Amino acid sequence: MAKGVANELLGLNDPAPFGLFNAAGASPFLLIGDHAGAAIPEALGDLGLCDADRRRHIAIDIGVHGLGHRLAERLDAPFLHQIYSRLVIDCNRNPARDDAIPVVSDGSRISGNEGLNEAARAVRVAAIHAPYHQAISERIDARRAAGRDTILLSLHSFTPVMGGIARPWEVGVLHWLGCTHFAHAMLAALRDTAALTVGDNVPYAMDATDFTVPFHAFPRDLAYAEIEVRQDLITSVEGRMLWADHLAQAAKDALQRIS
Template sequence: MAGRPADSLLGPDDPVPFEVFNAAGNSPFLLIGDHAGAAVPRTLGNLGVAPGEMDRHIAIDIGVREMGKALARLLDAPFVHQVYSRLVIDCNRAPARDDAVPIVSDGSRIACNENLTDAARTARIEAIHTPYHSATAALIDARAAADRPTILLSLHSFTPRIDGTDRHWDVGILHWLGNTAFAHALRDALTENDDIIVGDNVPYCMDETDYTVPFHAFGRGIGYAEIEVRQDLIGDPDGRHSWAVRLSQAARRASTQLNGF
């Protein structure tokens, strides 16, 4: 399942702004990937970034797309994921925020994002940000109308080193407001594994800078967790499969503990 709005930013040769993998998944879990893609609309060229920058963490959450699909299969869950790079428009930021279209990311200048007109910014929001979130909301609402429970799992990955500092956690579970019970249960289930280091609201802390989970989960009162896996652990197929298995087992334990399913 995929979707493409009619707009002037995305041409016929550009990919659709989001994809839904395993749309008919029947479990209570709904997976999302705000930064799973690295595509750039052809009209924006290479965003003015240096060669190789689009392969870095500043442009994409490395490993999330493939790990998300593996996790979706294991959990029998839909996986809605963004196709375009966070450097085009960051779908985990409110569209009005300055950092939704970053000018600098981890020291790298994004030249194409400088001096962006209101019209150009609006085009990115309408072509990419809005369709992705509309599709996510529609899935959640359809499940609610069918009296099906939803646990929202937001999948991300983080760079092992930033600003000269090593990040020693293997995985972090992020949470803030709303129904945090599942996030806490998932954190605790992962902590049962003695061979990994689990962070609680690290290496990032969910707060007002986050958009997706607060927008979709808090007001609806549904369970959620934002999952951050260190990128060097899911940089190859074996690592992605291993973490998909680990996360699926922990998610099922947490869900059974809380909800009986």
């Protein structure tokens, strides 16, 4: 998509579509956060949402922004994360899917997403989705060209209750196709911490609805893991620091298991 099309959405006061922390991180890990941000371009107003909805899990993976930064420090890894809300466009969905720009999410109507034509959808893809994924691809390819391995760690968070059903897991490790050995090793490493309740492909299972890991890791034969942490555990600074410690230790242990 031409740069001019992207500029139809993002104005001078809007942030860039992705953030990059610790770009020079020397470890094999590359951290990504598809839903770490909650920004909405000025041109889209509030998408018809109240303040409370813009702070809910429907708009952002609560806690992931801070968790990703702390984990990047502990692993000496880059953290490349989305700035804009998943309700503007979901960067973990194929942009051709209807749910990439949802009109309803967990009971909340997103009136600003209703009735979009293909041109309006294409503008959001060009401004936000495409540059985010281009940045991930360029970083992976540059590492490969420099002879560096990459293990893709995708960070997400999940609600303690969904549809009235409590979710007892504190953390889940998601995996599907491709090089799953690291994901299985990280699952085992987390389960070795007896105090944690760890889910294997729960509360979500990676499948064809996911976009980021399948798009970047599968065709390049990259080791990967998608990590889901329960949101109530990482709402505080202290919680994010504790879970950065848990995940850093598990990632390092998993790396040793597969070496």
